[in-house]
Amino acid sequence: MMQSDVIEADLNRITITDPFLGEYQRLIREVVIPWQWQALNDTLPDTEPSHALTNYRIAAGLQEGEFYGMVFQDSDVTKWLEAVAWSLSQKPNVTLEKTADEVIELLALAQCEDGYLNTWYTVKEPGMRWTNLAECHELYCAGHLFEAAVAFWQATGKRRLLDIACRFADHIADIFGPNEGQLRGYPGHPEIELALMRLYEVTREPRYQALARFFLEERGQQPYYYDIEFEKRGGTWHWDNWGDAWMVKDKAYTHAHKPLKEQDQAVGHAVRSVYLMTGLAHLARTTQDEEKRQTCLRIWDNLVQRRMYITGGIGSQAIGEAFTSDYDLPNDTAYGESCASIGLMMFARRMLEMEGDSRYADVMERAFYNTVLGGMALDGKHFFYVNPLETYPKSIPHNHIYDHIKPVRQRWFGCACCPPNIARTLVAIGHYIFTPRPDALFINIYAGSQAQFAVNGGDLRLTIAGNYPWNERVEITFDNPQPVEHTLALRLPEWCDDPQFLVNGEAAHGERIKGYLHLHRRWHQGDTLTLLLPMRVKRVYANPLVRHAAGKVAIQRGPLVYCQEEADNGAELHNLSLPAQSGFREIAGTGVLKGKILLQADGVRVTTPSEDQPLYSFDRQQTPVKNQTLTFIPWFSWANRGEGEMRIWVDEA
Structure with a gap:
């Protein structure tokens, strides 16, 4: 039976005191939010400019210039505002709140008279609103604005941003819907669905819930809306580097290949998929819609039983940042976008609210303590967009299958969706700790x-x-x-x-x-x-259908997945193996890993051959082995000690 009544935890009444997560929240408040403020203002040295706030100033008529950045650049600002809001609920900061108020006033100035707010179409393509839903993220950006508005109102009691969001939502509700004269479209990048449900919860405006339902139920209906608008545009597409309108033609990429009630797999772009399902699960619970619940259950089971990494990472290929097929989980080319694991946490939270079942909390915790935390360096100033389970830096510059892999975290990104997403999640973790x-x-x-x-x-x-x-x-x-x-x-x-x-x-x-x-x-x-809660060190084995982990074992202690790094074990990690009978010793981390528990075990290394040894040989004795102590560190903390090899799955001798 579905649970209908859930009372969202009030973050103003929750204080994180944990020495581990408390330090992360301190980093968000004192380092990450100011760091990202610099990035948004293009004052961060040696990084690609953001121009996001400048875009708003141009749209507001405060300065001259041209739009710069991604079509979804607006969302970097609203995700930052959401992180600020939840940060203020943890620790008031008059100066930061004043800065946020000023940004909100900037958004108010940029908002059009009819409520529309999107700097790309105001500055770069005026007159082209709502002509490319498949590719151009208008509704996605609106969703992040709505989420920020709800957060700011809940954290501070101020309605200014909420009023801006409601004006925009009302405009969208006039434009889209099943009635004559309305557009029957839906977003290429889901986000607004879950955001409308958040907006509905705090305003109780039925139009917002109805609009979320429309977007969810219209998706995948034929004739396909993306084809209709593509023809209206004269067959043009936005993402030229992807060629031939991929986002338009590959309907599964956006979960639009058939109605949601007929779907049973996690497909396409991983972030899109879990954002979409988050909104669907929220609507299913609040309306007691059994058909939608069953869709959520089917896609959840496919996702976590066949398409999720041990780290809670999802999306196994770089092309399209997407899911592939069941049990296809390569380690060294894994994509595992940080935003995708945040979306998985969001989906898990809504499923937990609906079902009251710990299996959703288990996945939520796995994604958080591994991929989400791993997406940010321990200094709060470097970030992973992509989260592989294995790296071999010697090959990365020479093999294009690794073009997306970074062996160390980056200061910022031209497509900077992940850093502010990590920030807003860490300061809102109380929503995941408790389900009232x-x-x-x-x-x-x-x-x-x-x-x-x-x-x-x-x-x-x-x-x-x-x-x-x-x-x-x-x-x-x-x-x-x-x-x-x-x-x-x-x-x-x-x-x-x-x-x-x-x-x-x-x-x-x-x-x-x-x-x-x-x-x-x-x-x-x-x-x-x-x-x-005994935290016995456990060996984890993959389903035999996961060919990338055949004959290998991973190590987990509590919710944390562990890995080997070159810094502790030397190079050529693929030559190390862990005997089946080896036990584990817990040791205290030092240096940047101080306060963390590391693991050691007796292992075996294939010795490095001389350079004159032939590439292939019939004589196995030419590769002798020696004993070596193996050290494992929590995977979320890898790449904080410089560039080097890393591997989660190790051969089991």
């Missing part, structure tokens, strides 16, 4: 935090303490002045064989439902819940 419902408070991730929730007329206050994901012990203490009767649903992580729960030192007795332990009682001030 009228019947229970779900705790999904045991990151240290202080939180308050309105429950049955009372105020439930709790503190989660520990050092997750490094230590197995987690304590949840209650500080509500008056007793509150409520159910806590505590996630039983898939990686934990024997979780134990104590209430005030005695064994907790509750009901296990869909991977959560449900504990119902009157919670008093001073009550303590103790969780013991």
